[in-house]
C-alpha cells in the first residue's frame with residue numbers, strides 16, 4: 459500500500475465520478491482556457507473531498523513567452539494559462555520531515571503522510587491540459603482533517619509586504635488581474651478574486 463503508485467489514467471472512467479455534479483473530477487485530457495478555470499475546478503473538487511492542493515512544481519508562461527520572443531517566435535502562449543507546467547499535490551503529500559539530529563518528526567510537518575494524490579497540467583499554446591491525475595488518498599479525508607490543515611494561503615496574503623503592495627497598486631488604478639499576478643509572483647500562492655475583493659474592502663475602510 460505505502461509505495462504503490464496508482465495510475466488513475468486507467469481508472470478515470472469510474473462510474474462514481476458522476477455523483478459529484480457540483481465538483482466534477484478533473485480527468486486526463488480535460489483542458490482549461492485559463493488557470494482561473496483550472497483552479498476553480500480543482501479547488502471545488504478538493505473542497506468537496508475535504509482536502510487541499512499545494513503547488514509542488516511549476517514553470518511560468520511569462521518566462522516561456524520571454525524565451526520564445528527572444529527567439530523571434532510570434533506564436534506565444536496565452537498568458538491567462540499562467541503555468542506552462544504545474545504539478546499540484548495533496549497537502550499531505552511528501553514525506554514527514556525527520557529531524558536528522560534527533561530523529562524526531564518536524565512538528566509542523568505532521569500532516570505529511572506521503573499521500574500520492576496529485577495532478578499534472580501542461581499548457582499547449584491555448585489551453586492547460588490535465589496530463590495525469592491520481593485521486594486515491596492514503597489517509598482519511600473528512601471535516602476534521604480539513605479543519606486541521608494549515609491555512610498557508612491566507613497567512614501568505616496577510617503578509618505586510620503583499621498587502622502594502624496590493625494597496626499601492628489598487629490606489630494607482632492597476633487592474634485586479636495584474637494585481638493578482640504581482641501577488642502570485644511575490645509567492646502569495648493562488649490569489650482568488652474573492653481574496654482580492656476582501657483585500658480591497660479592507661483598504662477602503664482605512
Ligand SMILES: [Zn+2]
Pocket residue numbers: 509548549550551573574575595596597
Ligand atoms: Zn491526500
